[in-house]
Amino acid sequence: MVLADAITIVLLGVGLFFLFVGSIGLLRLPDFYTRLHATGKCDTLGAGLTILGLIVHHFFYYPGTILITVKLLFLILFIFVANPTATHAIMRVAYKTGVMPWKLGEERK
Amino acid sequence: MFLATGLLITIAVTLSLYRVVVGPGVLNRTAAVNVIGTKTIVLLVVMGYYFERPYFFDIALLYAMINLIGTLVFAKYLERGELWS
Numbered sequence: 001m002v003l004a005d006a007i008t009i010v011l012l013g014v015g016l017f018f019l020f021v022g023s024i025g026l027l028r029l030p031d032f033y034t035r036l037h038a039t040g041k042c043d044t045l046g047a048g049l050t051i052l053g054l055i056v057h058h059f060f061y062y063p064g065t066i067l068i069t070v071k072l073l074f075l076i077l078f079i080f081v082a083n084p085t086a087t088h089a090i091m092r093v094a095y096k097t098g099v100m101p102w103k104l105g106e107e108r109k
Numbered sequence: 110m111f112l113a114t115g116l117l118i119t120i121a122v123t124l125s126l127y128r129v130v131v132g133p134g135v136l137n138r139t140a141a142v143n144v145i146g147t148k149t150i151v152l153l154v155v156m157g158y159y160f161e162r163p164y165f166f167d168i169a170l171l172y173a174m175i176n177l178i179g180t181l182v183f184a185k186y187l188e189r190g191e192l193w194s
Contacts, residue, residue, distance in 0.1 A: 023122075026124075043147045057158070075170055075173060079173060082176075086177055090180065093188045
């Protein structure tokens with residue numbers, strides 16, 4: 001059980017790190033496109049790693065209920081498909097409505 | 110362990126909320142709402158383990174679908190100016 005707890009804590013910590021990197025990127029970066037570049041990848045990876053840690057916890061502590069593990073795996077799969085799709089849709093709208101990318105020397109938008 | 114994870118995710122959501130309130134334009138706000146939705150899914154799963162109620166995972170699946178549909182509908186509305194065309 002100590003090994004399972006260690007794996008769970010490491011995966012939760014790495015996932016939380018990526019979630020925080022996504023939030024700070026959303027706050028700090030100078031442009032709409034760069035903000036989506038930060039959040040679109042970091043959020044997907046952070047959510048996937050965090051739920052993977054919870055799957056490891058569930059697999060070792062409640063071995064009788066495999067159905068919930070499968071449910072969480074489907075949740076990871078859905079996030080990995082859906083989140084880049086939403087990011088692509090918003091970025092395509094921004095490109096079509098004429099949002100110009102930030103260049104070096106301009107002020108932050 | 111799960112309570113600390115939930116509280117840290119709440120802090121990350123609060124940080125992202127700045128971009129919803131201040132962020133210039135509709136597109137920044139929509140992107141920030143999408144980010145908050147993804148963090149809310151993780152928060153729902155973690156709280157399901159903290160309160161020991163596995164029904165929260167169904168709610169998390171439902172919330173993931175609603176988050177995707179909401180973002181896509183808003184993107185389509187911003188691109189075309191109308192929904193039914």
